[in-house]
Each structure stands twice: as structure tokens, then as C-alpha cells.
Amino acid sequence: AQSVSQHNHHVILSEAASLELGCNYSYGGTVNLFWYVQYPGQHLQLLLKYFSGDPLVKGIKGFEAEFIKSKFSFNLRKPSVQWSDTAEYFCAVNAMRVGTDSWGKLQFGAGTQVVVTP
Amino acid sequence: NAGVTQTPKFHILKIGQSMTLQCTQDMNHNYMYWYRQDPGMGLKLIYYSVGAGITDKGEVPNGYNVSRSTTEDFPLRLELAAPSQTSVYFCASSYGLAGGRGDTQYFGPGTRLTVL
Numbered sequence: 001a002q003s004v005s006q007h008n009h010h011v012i013l014s015e016a017a018s019l020e021l022g023c024n025y026s027y028g029g030t031v032n033l034f035w036y037v038q039y040p041g042q043h044l045q046l047l048l049k050y051f052s053g054d055p056l057v058k059g060i061k062g063f064e065a066e067f068i069k070s071k072f073s074f075n076l077r078k079p080s081v082q083w084s085d086t087a088e089y090f091c092a093v094n095a096m097r098v099g100t101d102s103w104g105k106l107q108f109g110a111g112t113q114v115v116v117t118p
Numbered sequence: 119n120a121g122v123t124q125t126p127k128f129h130i131l132k133i134g135q136s137m138t139l140q141c142t143q144d145m146n147h148n149y150m151y152w153y154r155q156d157p158g159m160g161l162k163l164i165y166y167s168v169g170a171g172i173t174d175k176g177e178v179p180n181g182y183n184v185s186r187s188t189t190e191d192f193p194l195r196l197e198l199a200a201p202s203q204t205s206v207y208f209c210a211s212s213y214g215l216a217g218g219r220g221d222t223q224y225f226g227p228g229t230r231l232t233v234l
Contacts, residue, residue, distance in 0.1 A: 009158065034222075043122075043208065044161075044225040090160060105176065106223060108153075108160035 004093050006109035014117050015083055021076040021112050023091030033074040034092040034106065035065055044090065050074065061085070086116045119144050122226035124209050130232045131199045139194040139229050141209030149212045150192040151176075151223065152184065154205040161208065167192055199233045206230050 007022035048059025055067040153161040163176030167186040
């Protein structure tokens with residue numbers, strides 16, 4: 001079964017600092033990749049997704065992520081964070097290969113809690 | 119569209135009691151999912167459904183049951199609640215299975231359940 005690892009559980013940074021959150025997955029086949037965000041007291045919302053094409057994906061609110069197939073990584077970045085980016089961020093992966101027990105199911109990482117201080 | 123709605127938002131259950139968490143979506147999505155979220159553990163898939171009348175187990179199905187009699191509704195039932203089922207439960211839906219075409223899952227606001 002595939003697994004998803006997020007390197008940092010908690011990140012604290014100041015406004016205007018740059019953010020990079022790491023995500024690695026273990027599955028060797030073709031995958032779809034997602035970053036979701038959960039703002040305090042709210043439900044999960046999609047930030048961006050990758051399923052084919054340009055490995056640099058741009059999402060909402062100035063976020064982007066780069067898929068590096070050779071490194072099994074899908075790191076999330078934002079050049080300059082704001083206080084409103086305080087949230088928990090989840091990386092999610094699912095396998096594209098029909099017949100595997102991961103097909104059609106999202107595997108989530110444990111999440112990274114990001115706190116942006118004014 | 120309301121999207122995915124869940125009721126209740128909060129609930130306290132006694133050990134051994136049963137209850138049903140409700141989930142409804144108005145996007146005519148075929149696929150629906152139930153997750154639980156525990157601190158530091160991410161989201162774990164409990165059950166999912168690929169259409170009315172068809173359900174399947176996810177990663178952590180023990181202690182739960184589901185049914186899907188309509189496209190819109192996907193209730194989750196807890197039988198004989200245990201403290202280990204204290205969690206936040208999220209329902210989600212998607213047009214296609216998340217395995218195909220990068221389909222996005224849309225999440226409900228969650229139900230915070232405490233079992234004492």
C-alpha cells in the first residue's frame with residue numbers, strides 16, 4: 001500500500017516569509033497528487049492538484065507545487081505568506097493503476113500545522 | 119449549491135450507544151466518502167460508495183456501517199460506540215473516483231464526535 005509523508009508537523013513563520021512544505025509518497029506508479037488546506041474551524045478545501053502535464057502546478061491564493069517524479073515528491077510553496085495562511089495543510093495521493101487497493105482512494109499525509117505570526 | 123452538508127456538527131455519545139451521522143450532497147456526484155480525522159494522523163478513509171446501493175470498506179471500517187439508498191445521501195452509522203471513535207468525521211463527494219482524471223473531492227464541514 002502507498003504511504004504519504006509530510007516532513008514537518010508544525011511550522012511557525014512570520015508574515016512575508018517564504019513557505020515550503022514537503023510531501024513524499026511511496027507509490028511507484030502513476031499518481032494523482034493534491035494539496036488540501038483546512039483553515040481553523042473550517043472543512044478541507046482544495047489548494048491545487050496535479051494529474052498530468054506541467055509538473056509545476058499553480059493553485060489558489062498564490063500557492064504552487066512542484067511534482068518531481070524521480071524524488072516521489074510534491075512540495076508546496078508560497079513565496080510570501082500572510083497571517084490568513086494560518087491553517088493545516090494536507091498532501092494527498094492516489095494511485096492511477098486500476099486494480100490496486102489504492103485506486104480511487106485518497107491517501108492523506110498526517111498534515112502540517114502552519115502558524116503565521118504578524 | 120450547498121455542496122456537502124453534514125449533521126450534527128457536534129455530538130457527545132455515551133459508550134455503547136449508537137448514532138447516525140448524516141451526509142448529503144447536491145452536486146449529483148456518484149462517489150461519496152467518509153473519513154475520520156485524528157490529531158497528527160491525517161484523514162483515514164472509513165467507507166466509500168461508488169453509487170446508490172454500492173459501498174465498500176476503506177482503511178478503518180471496524181465499528182461503522184454505511185448505506186447508500188440515494189445519490190444524495192450517505193449516512194454513517196456507529197454501533198456500540200467506543201472511546202476510540204472519538205474523532206472528527208468528514209464526508210466528501212466527487213464526480214468520479216479520485217483515481218481518475220484527478221477528480222476533486224469536496225468535503226463537508228465535519229462532525230465532531232466525543233464518546234464518553
